[in-house]
Amino acid sequence: MKRLLTFITVLAMTLAVSAQRELDEVVVRATRPLSEIGVHKTVFDSVALKQSVAQSMADVLSNNSALFVKNYGRATLSTVSFRGTSPSHTQVTWNGMKLTSPMLGMTDFSTIPSFFIDNASLLHGTSSVNETGGGLGGAVRLATATVPADGWQATYTQGIGSFSTFDEFAKVGYGDDRWGFSTRIAYASSPNDYKYVNHDKKENIYDDNHNIIDQYHPTERNRSGQYHDFNILQELRYSPNSRNNGSLAVWYTNSSRHLPLLTTDYTSSTPFLNRQHEQSLRAVVSWRIISGKFRTDLRAGYTHTAMAYDYQRDPGNGIMAVMTRSRSYVNSFYEQAELQYVLSSKWIFTAGLTAYEHLVASHDMQVNGVDGVPARVGYDKHRTDLSGALTLRWQPTDRLGLSAVVRQESYGEKIAPPIPAFFTDFIILRSINLVAKGSVSRNYHHPSLNDQYFMPGGNINLRSEKGVTYDLGTTFAISRSSRCAVEGGVTWFDSRITDWISWLPTTKGFFSPRNVGSVHAYGIESNLRIKLVPAKEWDASVSFNYSWTPSINKGPAMSEGDRSVGQQLPYIPRHSATANGSLSYRSWTLTYTWNYYSRRFTMTSNENTITGALPTYFMNNLILEKKITTRPLYLNLKLAVNNLFNEDYVSVLSRPMPGINYEFFITFTPRLKNK
């Protein structure tokens, strides 16, 4: 396979070398919104989002950014960390409403199909304060696009892949100047029973006297990995006039995922069930009014999530015995109002207020109560979270921009200290659009409801985690012609987080969260993107992202034997990088993605023991695409090759990952006649 890749790239090189031709006159026009003064933001283009229709947002982020995506397996929990912080320090919004679970305090990106996301961007560090509080690492902003006013649209994609994986995607929509609607459906299923060599186990061969006469690492299947994910998204748009615009987005998910066995699990013949079933409904209605110098955005939303976790085993009598039966229900109501006032071409004032009412009921197994009556272990609580922000943006000169945000939050009955943030940028050199940026903020991340109330172990006395962050960086953008564009940037960041919340075992035998110390996370984020048109009918693009993210435990030491102080946090790589290359010729497109994480320690003391670190991670994927135009429809054929070099690896200790695997997609897009 490597030889094939080499052949392809050498061929591409040959073509590139021959691409010497005259270039036409071009005009490059560009904009920079005043509303993004000093903001460090990464925007994913449609190419990144639609590289493969079946990919989740976890795949998009791992392939196109230098964020660390902790992936527990194929179609299994995937969390995202910015800048060496915890996944709980990544805030996630969808059409303005938080996706982050108020119960768990984090987001599983593997459950978000990229097919449902039209706009995605990252707000790094301090920049997340513009969107929401609590993003000590940053925020991921996801959204659906406004239904366009270009008549009827329809598309259908069928995917067939390794491990009997079937993916189906359909979209139908209509839009005119006043109304628009869009319906999207995604369904994915797979037994997900890929084979892997289990290096953590050995199979014994016994003689008749039960003496071991030989051992070998068995080739096993990923057991209990099957999944069925169904998603439907309904959107409506109503635009009565140019000053008013309303939209509604409703997203329903029904996901049944079995949790794979660890590589160290010796369950063999015993039937068992280890399944997580989630149903969620998310709805956001929004209305925008533009009136003179005022712009008003009103949003309301609702999230319902029902999660069920079941663990059952056959005790030997053929009847599955319930070991764990966990049920949790989250209902969240969301309201947001934001007013923007343009004082002049140099001043913008924004005020916003956001409210969430969370109702969470989470219960675990059933036990014999004090009076002999069966009782459940868990909690049933509600919490109101409020967040208000005032923002002033000022451009005193053409080159200089200044911005200040003050955010005030409360959760439950607790009022957090104010969150201030300051941003500035300065145009150093117009010819290459060289801009210097800087920002500083103090931010607070509040405990989740599980942190506060989980039974047993919840700690109502937890304090909010406090982060002080500053960023300094530059960006540039050069367009030499319509055939060559280069942009990039590098940012230095420095965060000091105190009152870091960790779940630690107690002497009672269960875990409990505590504010246990401080972390110094600092480093560099950088990116480079190049777009080329090397010859007629050719297109090429390449992007690189690299992050250096030391994230150091600053103590205090837990006891005299504690060797974790001064060490990198576990499961946070110091280095992460991605590279993407895409080459198109006429209707053919070849896309290559490469992802890298340096060694991740599994222990706080960073010991180089057998299980103390995971080796350097490299992942290579390839996608070949062909577009065919016929009279009635457009056809798109796509072959995705994942884990190109058939790596035998784990991303998280004891979680098996698949070797090389393939998926073929065919997309039908009717050529509809629209007026």
Added chain:
Amino acid sequence: MFNRGITVCHIQSSQQVTIISRKMSTVCRDMRNICLIIISALLSIASYGCMSREDDEFVLPGGDFAVTSPHGLLIVNEGNFQYGNSSLSYYDPTDMKVTNELFQKVNGMRLGDVAQSMTVYDGTGWIVVNNSHVIFAVDIKTLREKGRITDLTSPRYIHFVNNRKAYVTQLWDNRIYIVDPATYSVTGTITVDGMQQQSGSTERMVQIGEYVYVTCWSYQRDLLKIDSSTDRITDRLDVGFQPGPLVKDFAGNLWTITDGGYSGSPAGSGIPALVCIDPESMTVIRRLEFKQGSSPRQLATDSSGHTLYFINQDLYEMDADDSSLPVKPLVSGDNRLFYALSVDPVNGDIYLSDAIDYTQQGVVYRFSPDGVQTDKFYAGVNPACFCWIP
């Protein structure tokens, strides 16, 4: 109105401020160079991007290890739940040297997920690995695997009745498994009446004569008495909420600690206590209560059975005849999270582990019988069980 005049990368044809307008009519050599650089970079990345496994680097050549000391200490390191990073350490009390991760180094495979306990019987060490649902049998001199018992629900401890029968206690199960160590097979079960499967828990075992006594820990209150000749529960005693450890003193009485659970539990909770039981009559002889909210754990005796040791943040010792709990600790905790406890049956030295933050190698402290620290070494993650090689 809301835009500022600087470029982002994409090329547009909007009606916004024109920044760069350049007429080019030259041969684009630089573009060719850029293409070359990009493709070269991708080539380099592709050739560089392969992972390598490092596990095998740690395996001992030939898997050779030999316990040479006549009296050694094996330490079972629990690891972290769902990490599969349990391990086995060996400490030689004579030359005061420790060797870590021996199971994997000798056998070339992981010990598993949450190794709970180890019992030595007739030259074989039996390591119970809770969340791997397995018990490994290893040669006690070489630590090489001899066999394994699989498909257990959630095993905690193994106790040998004889060389053809052993009992295995479990969590999340209301049954004690009966296994045949010679064939590594499950031969039967003992069901605990009145205990639900999903909150079931049987824990530590001590044998006196024909009877095996078993504490029932998580959400339970009872001490069971099992006739090992019939494998039937013949008696049970309510000793308090969540009895865990179980030891026998010089007089043949049993001692356990009931940890009391946690306040707010729907299953109830209680005042933690050190409880002395007459195993013959199955009655409580003494019940010494700790302060409400304290977390007593672990229980050990010296070789004579006259002195009891237990952890309640600090380490305490008391005479088995004492009628009250000791006030002054033998060893102060000093922010250490004492996790496991054992007393050397030969010289009475005390071993205590500190799990620290539960996600790094734990420390094992060695003290003389009068509480003076004589050694300190690092074992694996969460040293949970000490097992003496006779």
